[in-house]
Each structure stands twice: as C-alpha cells, then as structure tokens.
Amino acid sequence: EVQLVESGGGLVQPGRSLRLSCxxxxxxxxxxxxxxxxxAPGKGLEWVSGISWDSGRIGYADSVKGRFTISxxxxxxxxxxxxxxxxxxxxxxxxxxxxxxxxxxFDYWGQGTLVTVSS
Amino acid sequence: xxxxxxxxxxxxxxxxxxVTITCRASQSISSWLAWYQQKPGKAPKLLIYKVSSLxxxxxxxxxxxxxxxEFTLTISSLQPDDFGTYYCQQYNSWTFGQGTKVExx
Numbered sequence: 398e399v400q401l402v403e404s405g406g407g408l409v410q411p412g413r414s415l416r417l418s419c420x421x422x423x424x425x426x427x428x429x430x431x432x433x434x435x436x437a438p439g440k441g442l443e444w445v446s447g448i449s450w451d452s453g454r455i456g457y458a459d460s461v462k463g464r465f466t467i468s469x470x471x472x473x474x475x476x477x478x479x480x481x482x483x484x485x486x487x488x489x490x491x492x493x494x495x496x497x498x499x500x501x502x503f504d505y506w507g508q509g510t511l512v513t514v515s516s
Numbered sequence: 517x518x519x520x521x522x523x524x525x526x527x528x529x530x531x532x533x534x535v536t537i538t539c540r541a542s543q544s545i546s547s548w549l550a551w552y553q554q555k556p557g558k559a560p561k562l563l564i565y566k567v568s569s570l571x572x573x574x575x576x577x578x579x580x581x582x583x584x585x586e587f588t589l590t591i592s593s594l595q596p597d598d599f600g601t602y603y604c605q606q607y608n609s610w611t612f613g614q615g616t617k618v619e620x621x
Contacts, residue, residue, distance in 0.1 A: 432610070434560075442552075442560065442603055444610035456609070459517070492559055502550035502607050504571065506559035 399423040399505045401493050406510030409483055419476040419493030419507055427451075427471035430499040433478050435489035436509075445491070446478065449499040461487075483514045518542055518606055522613035528621040535591040537616045539604035544584045548608040551580055551589045554615075555600045563602075564589065594618070 405417040419431070432447040446457045446467040455467060466479040476493050490511050494503035519542040529535050539549070549567045552560040562571045564580040567587060577592040591598055599620060604613040 434612075441615045442554075442605075442612040444605075444612065447610060496607075500548060500608060502562055502565035502605070503552075503560075504562050504565075506561075508559055 399495070401495065401505060401507035403491060403493055403507045403510035406491065406512045408513045408515060410516055411483060411485060411514055413483055414479070414481045415483060415512060417478040417480065417491055417493075417510060417512070419478075421474045421476070421495070424495070426469065426474045426476070430496045430501065431469060431476045432494045432496060432503060433467060433476075434492045434494055434503070434506075435487075435512075436492070437486075437489040440489075443489075447496075447499065448476070454499050480512070483512075485514050488512060488514045518545060518609055518611050520604055520606055520611050520613040522602075522604055522616050524616060525614065526617045526619065528619055529594050530621045531594055531596055533594045533621075535594050535598075535618060537589045537602055537604075537618075539582075539587045539589070539613050541585045541587075541606055545606040545608055547583075548606050549580070549582070549587050550605045550607055551578075552603045552605065553598075553600050554603065560603065591618075 400422045402420045433445040448467045464482045468477045490509040492509045493507045495505040521540045523538050547566045551564040554560040568580045579590045602616045
C-alpha cells in the first residue's frame with residue numbers, strides 16, 4: 398500500500414526556518430516525481446515545488462522561489478522541503494504528493510503537516 | 517503563468533442530480549488537466565487525469581471532457597459521498613483552480 402507521511406511542521410516565528418520531511422513506503426521513491434502542495438486555512442490548494450525522479454528537474458512557485466529548497470533522498474525513500482525566511486503567509490497545511498512523472502497528475506497524497514508562522 | 521478559473525464557486529445539489537463543474541485555463545494546456553476531490557480535513561484525491569481518464573477505483577459516474585482551454589467535470593448522479601470541494605489542476609506547471617464546493621441543497 399502506498400503511504401506518504403509528512404513530518405516537521407509546527408509553530409515558527411517569522412524569518413525563521415523549518416524543514417519538512419515526507420517518508421514514502423509501499424513503493425520505490427526513485428521511480429517517481431514528487432511535489433509539495435500547501436493549503437492555507439480555509440483556502441484552496443497551492444502548488445509549492447516539484448522534483449523529478451533524479452532531481453534533474455526542479456520547480457518552485459514564485460511565492461517561495463529563493464526561500465524554499467526541495468530535495469530528495471531516494472536511498473532512504475524520503476522527500477524534504479527546507480523553508481527559510483518564513484512569512485506569515487506561509488502558514489498552511491503542507492502535503493507531499495507523488496506523480497508518475499514530472500508532468501503528471503498527483504496520484505497519492507500524504508495527510509499533511511501544519512506549519513504556523515506567527516510571532 | 518497559467519491561471520485556472522473554476523465555476524461555479526459553490527454548487528447546491530441533491531442526491532441524484534447531474535452536476536457539472538467548469539474549469540477554464542488562461543492559455544491552452546493541451547491534455548494536462550486533472551480533477552481532485554477533497555473532503556474537510558483530508559488530503560485531495562485524484563479523480564481524473566489527462567482530461568478524461570478515470571483514476572483506478574473512481575466510480576464511473578465521474579467523467580471529464582474538454583480541450584484547449586475549457587474543461588468540464590460531470591457527476592452523472594450525485595451520491596451522498598460526493599459532497600465536498602473539487603479542484604481542477606493543469607499539470608504542465610501545476611496551477612490549481614480555486615475550487616468548487618458541492619453542498620447539499
């Protein structure tokens with residue numbers, strides 16, 4: 398059974414950093430592209446970042462470019478999102494999601510981890 | 517950037533109704549269009565990809581159509597489990613629509 402489990406969320410002050418992780422099981426991570434999607438409280442879905450199976454292609458939303466870094470550790474079946482210079486508007490539930498390819502729909506999602514940026 | 521616009525934002529319907537949600541792209545997105553369903557407090561679930569391909573395990577009452585910049589999700593006969601929020605997504609650069617909440621009439 399495919400499972401994605403996010404961790405690392407929490408309460409953080411503006412300007413500080415946080416690192417999210419996504420542990421994958423039930424499939425071999427290195428065959429698939431992976432993405433981060435966030436959802437602010439009461440709002441819609443916003444794509445944050447994506448990475449191809451071999452890390453050869455990486456993309457970021459304009460809202461996080463230069464502040465967030467996506468990475469993956471295929472040997473340990475995990476995905477990461479390093480978030481620096483956090484802002485109040487980064488407050489959201491962050492989901493990791495799996496895709497068959499870099500330009501494909503997201504067929505499995507984790508349950509999400511909440512990041513709250515507040516002073 | 518490609519913008520995705522869904523209509524309506526909210527839809528009130530009864531069990532058994534035929535429901536249609538529209539998604540418009542600001543430019544042609546070929547066939548890179550997916551639909552997701554989200555229930556409160558849960559992760560989104562993929563329903564349809566490549567405009568009209570039904571994800572495994574998704575009931576056949578869900579269908580997708582369209583081309584270029586205009587796309588449609590149709591639920592042929594709304595069931596109690598279908599209430600929730602629906603999002604379209606173009607996955608050439610991964611933009612989501614703003615969502616359509618399907619609620620009980």
